[in-house]
Amino acid sequence: MDFKKQVVDTLIKVLPEEITEEQVTKLIEKPKTSDLGDYAFPTFILAKSLHKAPKMIAEELVGQLDTTGFEKVVNTGAYINFFLDKKAFSNAVIREVLTQKDNYGNADDGKGRNVPIDMSSPNIAKPMSMGHLRSTVIGNSIAKIITKLNYQPVKINHLGDWGTQFGKLIVGYKLWGSEEEVEADPINNLLKYYVRFHKEAEEKPELDDEARAWFKRMEDGDKEALALWTWFKELSLKEFQTIYDRLDVQFDHFTGESFYNDKMDAIVNTLEEKGLLEESRGAEIVDLSEYDLSPALIKKTDGATLYITRDLAAAKYRKDTFDFVKSLYVVGSEQAEHFTKLKIVLKKMGYDWADDIVYIPFGLITTGGKKLSTRKGNVILLDDVLNDAVNLAKKQIEEKNPNLKNKDAVAEAVGVGAVVFHDLKNDRRDSFDFNLEEVVRFEGETGPYVQYTNARALSILRKAGDVDYADATDVSVTDDEAWDTIKMLQNFPDVVERAAKEYEPSVIAKYVLKLAKSFNQYYAHSKILADDEGLKARLSLVKSVSTVLQMSLALLGVKAPEEM
């Protein structure tokens, strides 16, 4: 059912010989609105060789075209506009969706190869903020999208579970904390010690020395230090898990920074062997001045390793373990330079697969135009946002549909769905200022709008009763009101492919909003459950729409309640 090819084949017969099929395929575009046509061919490029005005060329070509198989072909200005045969097209598209079901849009680009995704990566003993939400939901959605193209995602939660901050935490806990307090509300209290540590350390710099000493003890394998660290880590993971459950996100590995502790020496040795390491100001670095970059700091003056050292080890480990085709890192855009350096150093080490490392940046979430900072206590807790969203959703249900069953479950799906969808709706590079009202919206271009559209579609299907969608011979719907919806359905596979290629969930989000809108327009203008010969075809369309709506929401990690 390649309708574009039909257009190309028809065109190529009347075009000058020097124009190839490929060129034509590339030139074909889709008009902005359906009333202009379904496919269009711009004639501008012919103007030079034919020495005629594009408008005239279009006019002449239209006269020569064999228009069988099309509803009509007309020229509008310099464009040749093709109108597809609605009956054949809708029949083919709807049938395709109904038979493929959840496999609609699948492809085999990935051939089952591994693609590790570094995502979420919260810091132990710190609450998950809106920033972690972005990495989590973007990574999760990309994993689902590339799965449709038969890549095998490996979701890695690269926990921030090592570093000097644990020394600070231990100092803070020892000074101001107690076991009971921590057990009662682990992360909030640990955060409290951490924030207080930073405040007091401004006047008492000796606290920093103490913190460094405790971290040194951790690195040296000191029992007490490690016991506290393990305890903090376990408590944190438990709390993180409740959020991951709410978001319905699972990980394949929880290999944090500490996981690479015993893999650092090998990396440092290799760097040394390749003669890349030099000493500068007492630290060990890889010089990158030829790239106009500041050096990559491999070891601190005191011999401790740094961020990039660990990431080098992690990159190597992932290649060795997963033999990836691509290795993705869903990390905030402020770390762009880090990843540039990482790739350069790997390349210098002789690892060609450095080219397969893909950094997937996303924009910052700010409050009042300022960057969030855990240290300064300026955070937006993800858990709070989700709770607020769910409460608002519950209120909305009481207003709109008080007799709904499973109110709580639906409120959870709608509230969380609104937050997640909002985060994925726009280009991931856009940064935005946090605004609860903006994030938790239920009307317009929102997750709940799509969920609602699907719920209405399902409601129609329920009312229609048992229908066997497999046996219908003609499922064509030729209403003008349905045309945009049918074209959107046909577009889905291309959309999935583009989203995968660009690692951009917003492509799916934008698409599903448009599909929902076009279906709502159809819904508002046509009676679907009318008892006539077109009923089964219309129901098939509704069924197809709800299939694709649900699939799209699933690709974004948003739930689709049956009723709301």
Added chain:
RNA sequence: GUCACAGUGGCUCAGUUGGAUAGAGCAACGGUCUUCUAAACCGUAGGUCGUGGGUUCGAAUCUCACCUGUGACACCA
């Protein structure tokens, strides 16, 4: 200061590879529930696409300069 990213209606954003009168959603105003869920639909109003030059049949899109904003820039991650 250097580098990176961004600047589209009051607000939040779309705008594949340059192409047909720059699209949505919120907010404003007006309309539509005895018929499939009004979290919906329809309409009105609102834009010299940061500024100035360049490339060409054609620029929101490419290029240069400038202005504005944000972020990164050696021992945090």
